[in-house]
Amino acid sequence: MRVALISDVHGNLSALEAVLSALEPFDAVWQLGDVVGYGPEPVAVIRRLQSAAAAGVRGNHDAAAIGEISTDWFNDAARTAVEWTAGQLTPAASEWLGANPQTKVEGDFTLAHGSPRDPLWEYLFSASLARANLGAFATPYCLVGHTHVPVAFREVDGGMEAIVPRDGTILELDGRRVIVNPGGVGQPRDGDPRASGALLDTGAMTVTWRRVPYQIAATQQAMRTAGLPQRLIDRLEQGF
Ligand code: ZN
Numbered sequence: 001m002r003v004a005l006i007s008d009v010h011g012n013l014s015a016l017e018a019v020l021s022a023l024e025p026f027d028a029v030w031q032l033g034d035v036v037g038y039g040p041e042p043v044a045v046i047r048r049l050q051s052a053a054a055a056g057v058r059g060n061h062d063a064a065a066i067g068e069i070s071t072d073w074f075n076d077a078a079r080t081a082v083e084w085t086a087g088q089l090t091p092a093a094s095e096w097l098g099a100n101p102q103t104k105v106e107g108d109f110t111l112a113h114g115s116p117r118d119p120l121w122e123y124l125f126s127a128s129l130a131r132a133n134l135g136a137f138a139t140p141y142c143l144v145g146h147t148h149v150p151v152a153f154r155e156v157d158g159g160m161e162a163i164v165p166r167d168g169t170i171l172e173l174d175g176r177r178v179i180v181n182p183g184g185v186g187q188p189r190d191g192d193p194r195a196s197g198a199l200l201d202t203g204a205m206t207v208t209w210r211r212v213p214y215q216i217a218a219t220q221q222a223m224r225t226a227g228l229p230q231r232l233i234d235r236l237e238q239g240f
Helices: 013-023 042-051 060-065 076-088 091-099 127-132 216-226 230-238
Strands: 002-006 028-031 103-106 109-112 141-143 151-156 159-163 170-172 178-181 195-201 206-212
Touching (some): 002 013, 013 195, 013 206, 013 216, 042 091, 060 076, 060 091, 076 230, 216 230
Parallel strands (some): 002 028, 109 141
Antiparallel strands (some): 002 195, 151 159
């Protein structure tokens, strides 16, 4: 089975379409949370994921947009965007977001937004944090998002190594435990403004990362029209 792995779409439809096109053909879509927040097209993104029958988990922005957690934990720009997003959501869109669990197991893979031990909030930025999470999932492999930075943490000699992928990097899943982050679709933060995603092939047992250009200026214009914060508009072209 070929699975499109996406995370942190953040209401950016153009970026989502670009990544899905680049990952075709695939049999399934697994999304790792933060479908909404920041971007200008939250409902259209949810409809697109519904039409792709995407399975996945709930992120902190998703939970805040449906009123499940307080926005007190967000910085000003993120809170403004979440509150705007909440006002856009239809009842059906809110229901879809709320139906996604915080963690989910699909075969050999555990899905979580931040980390398996703290799905809504922990950022897996380091090999040591990844290692501290190995006891929190029972499958060989774990898939996360939240940092908007593509990476894999792989068990090696009793520790964990960090693998930083580029466009086209292929990781073989060889039985050693691995935590994979496909990178952020809708708001990349590793200095490369191109949308990020990955293709999981459960037959070949490989993960292949892709970086994909999209219509950044059009998304920025839609954000301006929506009155979203300038800082969020600027960071799309900075990729940070
Ligand atoms: Zn996010």
